[in-house]
Amino acid sequence: MSNRDFTEKEIKLLEKNRYTNSVTPKGITYTEEFKLKFVLEYEKGKLARHIFEECGFDISIIGIKRVKSSSERWRKAYYEHGESGLRDSRTDSSGRPRIKELSLEEKYARLEAQHRLLQAENELLKKIRSAERGLNRKELSPAQKFCLIREVIEKYGLKQMVRHLCEVTGVSRSGYYRYFSAPAEGKRNEQEAKDEISRGMILKAFLFKSRKKGARQIKMTLEGHFKVTYNLKRIRRIMKKYGIICPIRRANPYKQIMKATQEHQVVPNKVNRDFKQDIPYKVLLTDITYLYFGKGLRAYLSTIMDGSTNEIVAYHVSDRITMELATDTLKKLKKKRNFRLAKDALIHSDQGTHYTHPDFQKLVKKMKLGQSMSRRGNCWDNALQESFFGHLKDEALIKSCTTLQELKKEIKKYMTYYNYHRYQWNLKKMTPVQYRDHLLKTA
Template sequence: MSKKIFSEKEIKLLSANKYVKSVSSKGITYTDEMKHVFIAERKKGKFARDIFEECGFDVEVLGIKRIKSASDRWQKAFNENGISRLRDTRAENSGRPRERELSLEEKNARLEAQINLLKAENELLKKIRFAERGMRKLTLPPSQKFILIRSVIEKYQLENMVSYLCEVAGVSRSGYYNYFSEKSQKQRELKDEKDEVVKELILKAFHFKGRKKGARQIKMTLAGQFGVVYNLKRIRRIMKKYTIICPIRKANPYRRMMKATQEHRVVPNLLNREFKQDVPGKVLLTDITYLFYGKGQKAYLSTIKDGSTNEILAYHVSDRITMDLATDTLLKLKKNRNFKKAKDSLIHSDQGTHYTHPDFQKLVKKLGLRQSMSRRGNCWDNAPQESFFGHFKDETYIKPCTTLEELKREIKQYMIYYNHYRYQWNLKKMTPVQYRDHLLNAA
């Protein structure tokens, strides 16, 4: 065979010849018609070079060696087996099996496999959409998609369709096989064992003092009570993994705010939302909320909260919403030995009738406190107190109480827990009492 290499220009020239089937830089394939013409003309005594020139070939482009090689090959094949031997049979003898007509059983098997594939694809997509809907439209993690793919493959016996189903689910085939490898399974088992240990500690913090908590509360309780420090993301991951659910505060659309009177007893808003003044006993917040318990029974809770430390300084529970509810809370504040009034301290409330009443205002002056009130109908002016009632209702067990005495015991236990054991993120992760002492020592 000639070692001549065709240039791009020569390849283009040769490809234009009707007797050429294909051409590359190193070789050329002629049509069966060219071979037949060549044999016919050779019988007439013509030379190979002349035959190629008559067929439109440039001898200098092809090269004498390539022409001689082709002519010898074709002549030998013709002499051995005649004209039929000159056919190009490479495509027929490529090693690929010839197509044959399928039997009825084979056709049914193929159709069944196609139907199973469509079913598997449909089921996989449904499962992924359903799972993501439960996650509030977040993307399903690849690990869960791998599990869904395997379940579908096992159900419809589609072991050879892993690549296709991975493409449908939007994950990699290598990731699928890696996830179910022996090494990965051992790593997951080891991780699960560690997570079980962490889960037990988180549950202890979650149920500490019988009050359910969120991730931040758990983090602070672990550090404050158990001396264990965990990353907040880790705590949230474990809570999600083991479905440890904390109560979520919800807005109450039926909350009624007391309408203030138009009398002269309404006082101006001296606080102006400056709740945090880092001085214990300077800003006092008060309000009243209703509590439903037992079988439709109703009680009322009045509290006084320190705006700087969030500590509940005094509270009073009653089954009647009389003036005594507010004034008795003030008297309990007076009896609190841990309460030390700061300079220019004030008590802030809404414009409810209890706080605009002359008896309440006289007692406030007697205690040496200034009085401040929220603007009319504006709950944000007393937001920390409203926030406390929201957490209180989420974290206490009010409804199971059957009597007023039982309700009072539950409230007392919660107030102790809240002041001494409930860590708060915005108090440098301290409890209200710890933060109060911290401010006093820093002064």
């Protein structure tokens, strides 16, 4: 039987024996009387376990290993020093030799080891706190803690302190050794190699056409252009692991849409947010936005979008917000080759002065288009256009342009990218042009 800890019941039972000096969960000490009796009886040829049993000890509780070690220790002490060798001035009088006085060198080495351990503990806890702050107070995974423990162990040479440092950080010692075992290391190295390959592909899609993208855009670009299929969770894991950050549009809390005191419905809202009618060029959406570029310069972009496919069918850039900004966009649409309006097509806008102006409405009628307008102050009635402008300002390199000509060139490049290369989740993972062709084939 091994030197297991004693239970409370076993301690009480052992304390009742008159030859017991003291009992703790870890061990037992005996009286000098018993130790002397044991040595004398052993010299007569009796077995150690028989002597213990005759004196009222239960070997199944004490354990044969404890009996043997005590027997060897007492006999050696008796042969070397006689009865005095069995005496011990310590409270834990077990017959073991007294602890020798440490030399100055040994004391210094012990203090130095304690100092290194304290340094390692402090550094380890600081690293964990720092890492958790970087994760917005989320607790580190056991694997991350194992790596930090190994780092401080190698730095301070504390190979024997694994158990202690694992307890300090709240992870298991067996988990630590299992994590750094040869099979686990091999599996992680294999996974690391796979992740590096995935990272390369994801970066290609992320930077495709020099436009940064989010996880869903990356997935669609991989499938549509590179013919590679990755799970969304995998893409997000790789992006998080390697710090591939996509531009995220955040709402501006200071920019609020002011509602007019009087609602002036110039033209009824015939669309009623029913943008997706699965018929190309049936519902056209138009709007104007500001573009800030260079050093405090500002331009204006007017666009016409196909509501069913999100394709930008016409646009116009100007440094002046005149009436021609809207009408020139319509004229560009009219001149566009291979453009055929669907039956009962209409154009939808907000109630801005450009769209309520007689010149604009006259041109709309001339093109045989119906007209629809959002309710005043309600951006949701033209949400697709607002969404497009948001993506444009995130993804196009507008601020780096220094002249209007550079800006027009960049907008042209972006429109080509958006229509032909930017896959969209809600368009069955197709680009606007692909989805338009898909609708025309299935019509």
